[in-house]
Amino acid sequence: MSAIELESLRKQFDGVVALHEVNLTVEAGEVFGFLGPNGAGKSTTIDILLDYVRPTAGRASVFGYDAQRETKSVHQKIGVLPDAYHLEESLTARQHLVFAIESKSAADDPAVLLERVGLSSVADRDVGGFSKGMAQRLVLALALVGQPELLILDEPSTGLDPNGARMMRTIVREENNRGATVFFSSHILGQVEAVCDRVGILADGSLVALDSIEGLQAAVGAKSRIEMTLDRHPGPSIEAVRNLAGVADVSINSDHGTISVSCSSEQKAAVIDTIRSNGARVLDFKTSEVSLEELFASYTGGRS
């Protein structure tokens, strides 16, 4: 059974088409990263799954339940960390959790949830005085109430420090290990790369890529990045490098005399030879795997 199914989903706000005919299936048990530049349509998709927004056409379902017609059943399956949330300033973190546990008729222990998100020491403070990161941790704890089958996390790392980001990754893995599907939108691509089985990239309301990270790397044919330090400007050989088969991207940093090339692994030697053929000496070079960040830019035209 699929956890999320979007079928020809379209949303138009007045003059703006936020989603064009989006088709997507997220399988139960997956950790799925939903990526896209600002305004791509990620929050709109999540809002449709929760029935906060109605689609113009098409259908969205969660574990077979129609998001618009069977909203209550859908909500019972989902724990959500929304893009925008409201906390009651005069209530403590523990009181928020107690309330959420009662309203979901769940059996969670608030102390355990507070411990998991690192808020035990501030459990009884009013959340009015919480920092952005502390509030974000609390909202994550609220999303975990009732062991939902599907966790929807909209930009979960917002405001988190590096320890908080690590905690988030640990929780995503723990939740997935107990069987939950995790659907998570993020701009912090390292977060997605570290935990996701598959990613979908949305750009201008259309899904432009859908694959594993390795699959995306193979699809753009650019698995390696070479950074070279040269003794002079590479001159016309730069165009020759750009034209080599298997080269996806070339950028020059004139200030530092460095050039950086994304290419297929087999073309690394050809890239260096082409630079040398123009008389430039390669003083130093290092190679690395292309990051998801670069893949993202290549799919979205660097819009984010």
Ligand SMILES: Nc1ncnc2c1ncn2[C@@H]1O[C@H](COP(=O)(O)OP(=O)(O)OP(=O)(O)O)[C@@H](O)[C@H]1O
């Ligand atoms: N209520 C609304 N009324 C009009 N236009 C809207 C509304 N909500 C979203 N949009 C438009 O729909 C498009 C998609 O917005 P959405 O918030 O889904 O993007 P996003 O991918 O979540 O972006 P971000 O990363 O900035 O949160 C944007 O052009 C946005 O301006």
